[in-house]
Amino acid sequence: MITIAQEQPDDHWEVENLYDLCFAPGREALSSYRLRAGVAPVAELCLTARDADGILAGAIRFWPIRIRNPEGGTCPALLLGPIAVHPTHQGEGLGGGLIHAAHARIDKAGPTRILLVGDVPYYGRFGYGRINGVEMPPPTNPDRVLGRGDWQAITGQVCPASDL
Numbered sequence: 001m002i003t004i005a006q007e008q009p010d011d012h013w014e015v016e017n018l019y020d021l022c023f024a025p026g027r028e029a030l031s032s033y034r035l036r037a038g039v040a041p042v043a044e045l046c047l048t049a050r051d052a053d054g055i056l057a058g059a060i061r062f063w064p065i066r067i068r069n070p071e072g073g074t075c076p077a078l079l080l081g082p083i084a085v086h087p088t089h090q091g092e093g094l095g096g097g098l099i100h101a102a103h104a105r106i107d108k109a110g111p112t113r114i115l116l117v118g119d120v121p122y123y124g125r126f127g128y129g130r131i132n133g134v135e136m137p138p139p140t141n142p143d144r145v146l147g148r149g150d151w152q153a154i155t156g157q158v159c160p161a162s163d164l
Contacts, residue, residue, distance in 0.1 A: 002057060002094060004101045007046040015048065015059045022084035031137040032117055035079055036063050039162045042078065045102050049085075049094055058085040060098040062106075065115065067134055069156035076161075077113040077149075078106070099126050103148075113149035115158065120146060134158060 007015060019027065027033070042062045049058035060083040066074040080102075085094045103126065106112050116123065120130060123146050131147040133155035 064161035080116040
């Protein structure tokens with residue numbers, strides 16, 4: 001049995017250790033981490049998944065971001081990630097469960113744009129698709145910039161929420 005709950009302050013280092021285990025060394029050098037620097041995650045959307053023994057099996061976090069359009073205005077959005085599932089629980093649908101649980105919380109608040117860097121074959125089933133005109137900081141492959149929500153009229157550079 002897996003229990004999904006909001007991440008608590010005492011979970012921080014355990015979640016960070018899971019991210020270290022699941023991602024390559026140097027993960028914090030990725031462009032998405034530059035968007036998170038100095039910005040607190042959206043606490044109510046940061047979730048953990050624990051097994052029946054209370055052992056951390058997965059985690060997901062969301063961060064506030066802004067899209068700065070060419071005219072100088074901005075549009076708020078959320079950045080999904082990182083999301084990780086412990087290797088002993090991969091293939092059980094736990095990542096999808098975390099995404100669905102977070103989306104349920106987000107959808108209660110009304111329409112929200114979510115952006116992530118990932119693969120369409122995996123994230124497409126959760127409503128994410130390739131978006132054009134929104135630029136992540138380099139070196140991000142533009143083909144992996146995905147969005148959920150109404151992105152049709154949104155263009156510009158993704159920047160940290162702290163820049164505004």
